[in-house]
Amino acid sequence: MALFSRRHVLGLGAGALSAPLLRPASAVDVSANVHGLSVFGDLKYPADFQHFDYVNVSAPKGGTFSLIPSVRAYNQSYQTFNSLNAYILKGDGAQGMDMTFAPLMARANDEPDAMYGLVAKSVQISADKLTYRFTIRPEAKFHDGSKLTAHDAAFSLTTLKAKGHPLILTQLRDMVKAEAPDDATLDVTFAEKRARDVPLYVAGLPIFSKAYYASRPFDESTLDIPLGSGPYKVGKFEVNRYIEFERVKDWWGAELPVTRGSYNFDVVRYEFYRDRDVAFEGFTARSYLFREEFTARVWATRYDFPAVKDGRVKRETLPDETPSGAQGWFINTRRDKFRDSRVREALIQAFDFEWTNKTIMYGAYARTHSPFQNSDMMADGPPSPEELKLLEAFRGQVPDEVFAAPFVPPVSDGSGQDRTLLRKASQLLQEAGLVIKDGKRVLPNGEAFRIEFLADEPSLQPHHAPYIKNLGTVGIEATLRIVDPVQYRARVEDFDFDMTIERFSMSATPGDTMRPFFSSQAAATKGSYNLAGIANPAIDALLEKIIGANSRAELTIACRAFDRVFRAGRYWVPQWYRTSHPIAYWDVFAHPAKPPRYAQGVGAPENWWTDPDKVARAEQAK
Secondary structure (H helix, E strand, O other): OOOOOOOOOOOOOOOOOOOOOOOOOOOOOOOOOEOEEOOOOOOOOOOOOOOOOOOOOOOOOOOEEEEOOOOOOOOEOOOOOOEOOOOOOOOOEOOOHHHHOOEOEEEOOOOOOOEEEOOEEEEEEOOOOOEEEEEEOOOOEOOOOOEOOHHHHHHHHHHHHHHOOHHHHHHOOOEEEEEEEEOOEEEEEEOOOOOOOHHHHHHOOEOOOOOHHHHOOOOOOOOOOOOOOOOEEEEEEEOOOEEEEEEOOOOOOOOOOOOOOOOOOOEEEEEOOOOHHHHHHHHHOOOOOEEEOOOHHHHHHOOOOHHHHOOOEEEEEEEOOOOOOEEEEEEOOOOHHHOOHHHHHHHHHOOOHHHHHHHOOOOOOEEOOOOOOOOOOOOOOOOOHHHHHHHHHHEOOEOHHHHOOOOOOOOOOOOOOOHHHHHHHHHHHHHOOOEEEOOEEEOOOOOEOEEEEEEOOHHHHHHHHHHHHHHHHOOOEEEEEEOOHHHHHHHHHOOOOOEEEEEEOOOOOOOHHHHHHHOHHHHOOOOOOOOOOOOOHHHHHHHHHHHOOOOHHHHHHHHHHHHHHHHHOOOEEEOEEOOEEEEEEEOOEEOOOOOOOOOOOOOOOOOOEEOHHHHHHHHHHO
């Protein structure tokens, strides 16, 4: 069950590039262009490449692709929407709005972090790497036919830095300014010692029309359709129910190397459901056509409806080679009752993953240990000499286990109530001063130890129930509160919860985008993703090591050192992950044989297409 994923908040970066570079100035004097950026300067595709290897350039255009949300970013929700502004804190932004805007550069999903020109045809970088000059394509335009210029890009970056979602503000903190000397030239200046990945984050942000917002406030939740420049524009929609995006038939960027073979559907439609079971029934009734399945029970038991049996619905399991990331119950350490790490470890000991996986999830999952799960950035065994070199500065400030094998969640006997683990949980609570009084666990101040789990949908009840039962066995009074998505998001953004489930994953090249999840600054920033309230000087220092790494080897070492300190903090109760994407779809589509390694999800709808022969067969079968 994947509960959160990030499409736009990418762990990207800007490494040393091989082009000759000169000093930054108001008129940047440079001697060479580069056609792409990557963290460490390595690019798979040459300047004259024609298309990404993983697309079908002969894919026909047409048809409708419909789905329910499976990823979100910034203010978006899985279950609802009430705003077409998806880049601020207010409101619930509509899924898919990113398709209506064109950024400076686009990701290559078969490389860890590379980006190539979209609105910008090239970029020049000063010798000190503090000024990036983007050259804007003359053919770029907005959907109303007006020209997209560097002035629009400068306005967009400046506005997002001042009024964007708190996560955007955090990640743009090292962007000093964005200026447009003329229509074709955008100069972006960064702070000294800027985070490695900020320039690539900047290159992936949407570009808004300066003229459109001259008479409109940017930071307001609104249902007015913004003026875009991307491959799609907003079509029909009904708040909280569905939204359609229509392909721009004469889109200016359709034949660029970074877009050729992509954006093939005439209509992309998102359907919204408040309940997962109702959403599944909607799929069986063909209310939408594509579904990635996140519930093992449903995948194992409910795909036996007639359309599956007669072949009208296809099921596939596609590989997921990206870092699987972190999923678990995050513990709000801002609350006094969770300040002691022994209390938090007791909560880990009380969760019986083996029973939950076997009984509720049909054995489909493996236990998560690390936020870098399924990657070589995850710590394992004793620290290497290179890791120890980073960690020695914190000896005495972090638990001794940081200098040994990293913490691994316990393996239960699978009974659902492993007495050995529950005894250990009780012992930890007792050592932390939480004693049993009148059959209930009480805090050192004499108050009963109560935990409220916060959730926004009832499908999570089966996973909470056995855990709550085990907590009761050790004297903790735990309850599950299910609220509507709007209230849930408001409470989480205000850090008004004890424990809640979240999932996030790091990119293959993590960098500055780790700050919103782990930094002390983010812990004090409402709306950030640092749900646990992690405010640890060692973690802050290691974040800087990750962000400042000059090679992939340095990055890997810094991530492993960070992982050891994070896991020693017991900030979450780790849950589970899987290394595949179970998908089902009504058999009218075709797709590349294998999704690119670093794609979010399975590359749908971006790289899929409607198969006319399958559509014809489907019509004949009616």
